[in-house]
Amino acid sequence: MVVGCQAAxxxxxxxxxxxxxxxxxxxxxxxxxxxxxxxFVAIKAGVTLMILHYxxxxxxxxxxxxxxxxxxxxxxxxxxxxxxxxxxxxxxx
Numbered sequence: 001m002v003v004g005c006q007a008a009x010x011x012x013x014x015x016x017x018x019x020x021x022x023x024x025x026x027x028x029x030x031x032x033x034x035x036x037x038x039x040f041v042a043i044k045a046g047v048t049l050m051i052l053h054y055x056x057x058x059x060x061x062x063x064x065x066x067x068x069x070x071x072x073x074x075x076x077x078x079x080x081x082x083x084x085x086x087x088x089x090x091x092x093x
Contacts, residue, residue: 001063001067002051002052002055002063002067003052004071005066005071005074006044006047006048007048008070008071008074008078009044009071009073009077011074012074012078012081013040014037014041016077016081017032017037018087019081019085019087020084021077021080021084031043051063051066
């Protein structure tokens with residue numbers, strides 16, 4: 001569940017930004033401003049790996065809450081993507 005929620009959030013964030021959406025989370029926006037999409041994806045992967053490494057030591061309540069929030073963000077991103085016009089073929093971000 002952790003990997004799926006993190007992946008969905010990452011993919012929908014990258015797609016949204018590529019299609020003109022803006023990042024509203026100030027922490028994520030700062031990461032992207034400082035290091036670009038590559039830094040964002042690397043940090044998301046690192047956080048996911050850290051969660052998996054310490055999975056047995058993290059309370060189930062905290063894991064459940066994190067999954068609900070992350071999957072909720074991914075669902076919101078997907079809704080925003082659905083409202084954005086399609087990206088024109090061959091256009092650069």
